[in-house]
Amino acid sequence: MAERRVLWLALALMALCAAFLAWQLRAPMGFILGLRAAKLGALVCVGAATGAATILFQTVASNRLLTPGLVGFDALFILLQTLLVLALGGVGLAQLPSSLRFGMEVIALAAASTALFGLLLRRDARDVTRMILTGIILGVMLRGLAEMVQRLMDPSDFAVVQQAMFASFGRVDPQQLAVSAVVLLAALAAALRMAPALDVAALGRSTARGLGLDHDRLVLVTLLLMAAMVSVSTALVGPITFLGLLTASLARQLTGSHRHAILLPAAAMIGALILVAGQFVFERLMGSQSALAVIVELFGGLLFLALVLKRRRR
Amino acid sequence: MIEIADLHYSAGHTPILHGITTTLERGGITALIGPNGAGKSTLLHCISGLEKPSSGSVRIDGIDPFTVPHRQRARTVALLQQSPALVSRLKVRELVGFGRWPHHQGRPGPEDAAQIDRALTAFALDDLAGRSIDTLSGGQRQRAFIAMTYAQDTPWMLLDEPLNALDPRHARDLMARLHALSRDDKRSIVIVLHDINAAAGWADHIVAMKDGRILAQDSSAALLTPEVLREVFDTPFDLLHHKGRPVVVAR
Numbered sequence: 135m136a137e138r139r140v141l142w143l144a145l146a147l148m149a150l151c152a153a154f155l156a157w158q159l160r161a162p163m164g165f166i167l168g169l170r171a172a173k174l175g176a177l178v179c180v181g182a183a184t185g186a187a188t189i190l191f192q193t194v195a196s197n198r199l200l201t202p203g204l205v206g207f208d209a210l211f212i213l214l215q216t217l218l219v220l221a222l223g224g225v226g227l228a229q230l231p232s233s234l235r236f237g238m239e240v241i242a243l244a245a246a247s248t249a250l251f252g253l254l255l256r257r258d259a260r261d262v263t264r265m266i267l268t269g270i271i272l273g274v275m276l277r278g279l280a281e282m283v284q285r286l287m288d289p290s291d292f293a294v295v296q297q298a299m300f301a302s303f304g305r306v307d308p309q310q311l312a313v314s315a316v317v318l319l320a321a322l323a324a325a326l327r328m329a330p331a332l333d334v335a336a337l338g339r340s341t342a343r344g345l346g347l348d349h350d351r352l353v354l355v356t357l358l359l360m361a362a363m364v365s366v367s368t369a370l371v372g373p374i375t376f377l378g379l380l381t382a383s384l385a386r387q388l389t390g391s392h393r394h395a396i397l398l399p400a401a402a403m404i405g406a407l408i409l410v411a412g413q414f415v416f417e418r419l420m421g422s423q424s425a426l427a428v429i430v431e432l433f434g435g436l437l438f439l440a441l442v443l444k445r446r447r448r
Numbered sequence: 449m450i451e452i453a454d455l456h457y458s459a460g461h462t463p464i465l466h467g468i469t470t471t472l473e474r475g476g477i478t479a480l481i482g483p484n485g486a487g488k489s490t491l492l493h494c495i496s497g498l499e500k501p502s503s504g505s506v507r508i509d510g511i512d513p514f515t516v517p518h519r520q521r522a523r524t525v526a527l528l529q530q531s532p533a534l535v536s537r538l539k540v541r542e543l544v545g546f547g548r549w550p551h552h553q554g555r556p557g558p559e560d561a562a563q564i565d566r567a568l569t570a571f572a573l574d575d576l577a578g579r580s581i582d583t584l585s586g587g588q589r590q591r592a593f594i595a596m597t598y599a600q601d602t603p604w605m606l607l608d609e610p611l612n613a614l615d616p617r618h619a620r621d622l623m624a625r626l627h628a629l630s631r632d633d634k635r636s637i638v639i640v641l642h643d644i645n646a647a648a649g650w651a652d653h654i655v656a657m658k659d660g661r662i663l664a665q666d667s668s669a670a671l672l673t674p675e676v677l678r679e680v681f682d683t684p685f686d687l688l689h690h691k692g693r694p695v696v697v698a699r
Binding site: 196329330331333334336337338340341343344345346347348386390391392 | 496498518519520521522523526527529532533535536537538542546547549550553554555600
């Protein structure tokens with residue numbers, strides 16, 4: 135049954151993508167189609183990366199409230215990017231081919247996130263409240279740190295960082311999109327291969343280890359995959375904090391499954407669906423450009439509150 | 449055979465176990481009794497390789513649970529933990545099925561399904577197999593986790609307070625079932641019990657712990673004396689006999 139729902143999701147996503155491309159298509163068709171395809175690609179990549187990364191994070195954190203966005207995964211990415219510009223200079227960085235630069239950023243994020251969140255996951259995983267607090271404070275701190283470094287830097291270098299930070303769905307670099315898509319697909323495939331082990335990890339660190347799962351290694355690999363996914367979405371459009379929470383919760387509700395072989399593709403497709411549908415409605419039907427992120431944050435934030443309050447009552 | 453030599457364990461700066469040295473023979477039920485905070489659960493965690501002791505050694509059937517590959521460890525010893533985390537929407541059958549993970553590593557076969565069926569039947573869970581564990585009562589949930597431990601099909605089963613949340617009927621059924629497993633399946637069972645009479649009625653051996661040390665270890669009949677119990681629990685006990693079984697009562 136859950137498999138059938140994933141199939142329906144796939145069909146809905148394909149239909150929506152077709153509508154996104156074909157809606158009121160006028161001459162010059164080839165040009166407009168190219169623009170739309172790039173934008174659609176970015177939306178799908180970001181949605182899928184955010185959805186899958188959130189499911190992965192919630193599993194290794196044994197926590198349904200935290201998301202990579204909330205604990206500052208994307209802030210860490212921006213901080214690293216800022217430091218990279220600071221170290222190499224804006225011009226030096228611009229001279230690097232975008233695939234090399236992206237690769238460097240992913241590896242740096244993977245290393246930094248493993249050091250930071252690996253510690254958080256090992257120490258506090260049992261204490262949910264403390265984990266949420268530590269995570270959110272970490273997120274705020276990383277954001278503040280990135281901002282501080284940006285204030286220290288040369289204005290022309292800052293412009294480079296700013297461009298990376300505030301890139302929107304409006305202008306997407308096709309080369310970067312291609313690199314992102316490849317990285318994302320590889321990460322998704324690797325995560326799906328690990329799906330049965332992730333199911334065991336969801337039982338909690340202690341039980342999973344009792345069943346002979348090398349939990350520490352699994353967390354390490356998962357953080358690596360998440361780092362790749364978060365890099366993809368942050369590099370393409372910048373942070374959308376609550377999209378992951380919205381996506382993961384919807385995926386769990388809709389499939390009614392605990393199996394990662396179901397949850398991961400479902401969350402990836404729901405993430406893509408939300409973004410493509412939102413962009414379609416706001417841009418094509420309402421003629422407004424910037425409202426999508428705001429609306430996603432609003433509903434995601436409301437959901438976060440609802441989940442926190444529900445938890446209290448129980 | 450479980451051999452423990454001079455085992456020390458500290459949680460942070462608080463010492464929990466102070467030099468435990470003992471041998472637990474294969475076969476039968478060994479009960480760990482002792483007051484709260486005696487270190488019984490910690491000892492089980494150390495034996496099963498989940499908590500690393502600060503010094504000392506553990507050998508289960510000759511293997512070191514801390515150096516052997518995780519999978520081999522999980523095929524030698526299974527641990528039922530106290531209050532394990534719950535996964536919402538997980539069905540009882542699926543939970544019990546996780547006990548097979550060390551054997552199939554994600555690719556279950558027909559023998560895994562057969563073993564799950566056996567575990568469900570052994571712990572009277574057939575009717576609950578399709579229910580989500582978050583809709584079960586505490587006692588039903590406890591039985592589901594015990595069935596998972598059983599499905600792991602290890603020569604050693606370590607159970608940390610399995611009688612928690614069980615009503616008298618299910619508590620009795622569980623002890624009888626464990627007794628049968630130790631006889632017919634040749635499983636060796638180590639069990640933490642707070643109900644001394646459950647230990648008196650069903651255990652072959654008893655290990656009495658206090659303050660991170662082993663105070664006494666013997667066959668049930670020999671260990672359960674008012675003197676030993678008084679020393680272990682700091683409370684006077686009377687030893688009675690009912691239908692040939694020892695019964696202890698706190699005075």
